[in-house]
Amino acid sequence: MAVRQRQHEQDPMVRRTNFDAVESNLTDEQAKLEAARCLNCKNPRCVQGCPVNINIPGFIHALKEGDLEKSGEIIRESSLLPSVCGRVCPQERQCESKCVLGIKSEPIAIGALERYVGDATALKVGEIKESGKKVAIVGSGCAGITAAADLRKEGHEVVVFEALHKLGGVLRYGIPPFRLPRTFLDKEIDNLKAMGVKFHTNVVVGKSITVKQLKDDGFNAIVIGSGAGLPKMMGIPGENLNGVFSANEFLTRVNLMQANLEETATPIRVGEKAAIIGGGNVAMDAARVAVRVGFKEVYIVYRRTEAELPARLEEIRHAKEEGVIFKFLHAPTEIYNKEGYVNGMKFEVMELGEADESGRRKPVPTGKFVDLDVDTVVVALGTGPNPTIQGSMLKDNMDLTTDKKGYIVINAETGETSIDGVYAGGDVAPTGPSTAINAMGAGKRAAKAINEYLAQL
Numbered sequence: 001m002a003v004r005q006r007q008h009e010q011d012p013m014v015r016r017t018n019f020d021a022v023e024s025n026l027t028d029e030q031a032k033l034e035a036a037r038c039l040n041c042k043n044p045r046c047v048q049g050c051p052v053n054i055n056i057p058g059f060i061h062a063l064k065e066g067d068l069e070k071s072g073e074i075i076r077e078s079s080l081l082p083s084v085c086g087r088v089c090p091q092e093r094q095c096e097s098k099c100v101l102g103i104k105s106e107p108i109a110i111g112a113l114e115r116y117v118g119d120a121t122a123l124k125v126g127e128i129k130e131s132g133k134k135v136a137i138v139g140s141g142c143a144g145i146t147a148a149a150d151l152r153k154e155g156h157e158v159v160v161f162e163a164l165h166k167l168g169g170v171l172r173y174g175i176p177p178f179r180l181p182r183t184f185l186d187k188e189i190d191n192l193k194a195m196g197v198k199f200h201t202n203v204v205v206g207k208s209i210t211v212k213q214l215k216d217d218g219f220n221a222i223v224i225g226s227g228a229g230l231p232k233m234m235g236i237p238g239e240n241l242n243g244v245f246s247a248n249e250f251l252t253r254v255n256l257m258q259a260n261l262e263e264t265a266t267p268i269r270v271g272e273k274a275a276i277i278g279g280g281n282v283a284m285d286a287a288r289v290a291v292r293v294g295f296k297e298v299y300i301v302y303r304r305t306e307a308e309l310p311a312r313l314e315e316i317r318h319a320k321e322e323g324v325i326f327k328f329l330h331a332p333t334e335i336y337n338k339e340g341y342v343n344g345m346k347f348e349v350m351e352l353g354e355a356d357e358s359g360r361r362k363p364v365p366t367g368k369f370v371d372l373d374v375d376t377v378v379v380a381l382g383t384g385p386n387p388t389i390q391g392s393m394l395k396d397n398m399d400l401t402t403d404k405k406g407y408i409v410i411n412a413e414t415g416e417t418s419i420d421g422v423y424a425g426g427d428v429a430p431t432g433p434s435t436a437i438n439a440m441g442a443g444k445r446a447a448k449a450i451n452e453y454l455a456q457l
Helices: 028-036 056-064 068-076 082-088 110-120 142-153 182-195 211-216 247-255 281-293 313-321 388-395 436-455
Strands: 134-138 157-161 198-200 221-224 244-246 273-277 297-302 325-328 330-338 341-355 361-372 376-379 422-424
Touching (some): 028 056, 028 110, 068 082, 068 110, 082 110, 082 182, 142 157, 142 221, 182 198, 211 221, 211 388, 221 436, 247 281, 281 297, 281 313, 422 436
Parallel strands (some): 134 221, 157 198, 221 422, 273 376
Antiparallel strands (some): 330 341
């Protein structure tokens, strides 16, 4: 059996000084060799592992046969974001984890092949027969733009409202360009524009315009894909000091506002040592960005052990290679204050007890405390739903059902909310923050339900 093909990576000591893509694409020869490894299973479990059910054996077989264009068409039957998903999805926990080859060898490099095909091909926009129906999409992140694509294919007029000045949602403000080069994100959004999807930026639905006004303006259906932008903080002394950031703010200021550049209007204060609190992909992104903007020492501080880290294995490896220092079994208890600025942190040493509801062993306090000399703290402990839209709908006497955490309650199969014609998906729903591909799956389910709903009007 041929070995799995690997993409070339920048040297860690070089890449920690730039924001260029860490990995190059597979070469043409590598793509052919990797595609040839696929067994083309009759019962492809890899498809079951994909939240949008891409015909993985189909696109790989077309690539194996030398038909690159057909390979791209097969992927885009299910996903209009192959260049994005091939780079940011946790394939090792989804499609590749189901690959039969992975039982005795290494699974097919599905993500690498997907991005190779996505980068090398373009969406073919055919004639679209107009339906006369209008759909509003709130948010241009993964759920929103996926729903927009599927709805536009059916001929509906689709208008996307984005709160920020650039499109892409968390794909643009959250994921650093060394993981997702903006060229490929822009290409995917340009595909939607070519289909006829309309975009309005700098529109905060719930403030600039309300959901009720959208309905009054003649939109037959509305999809809320506004994400989960409200950061969860630690609730410890010193959290309001200068030098404490949520991961959302830290990443947005660098990724979207270019705070790392000297000529920027909104620079970020770069200190000597930074502590990133958390162990997910966002924490890894924040740590690797901190390295690149000039912090001399960057720590990932996590209250469990490495075995429980929820981040992608690739992201953990890249962070280590780039010099990020990991401190496990440490829980933050206080941030020290010096004239209003961060002047170190206090942590309680933990040990692992029994498994909790997540299936991971629960961290248990030991009563031992240690200090860490840092001048910057980035909190990457997840996010909750921004209450702006939900609050405005309640003010307009729209009977929107939310749960105790503020997430919009939906039918998990259809995305339907408690309001007729209003759907929601992605991180704003009770599933909470998720992966790009899971949010895309939610967008596809909502679009399917809306198409059925609009057919009855």
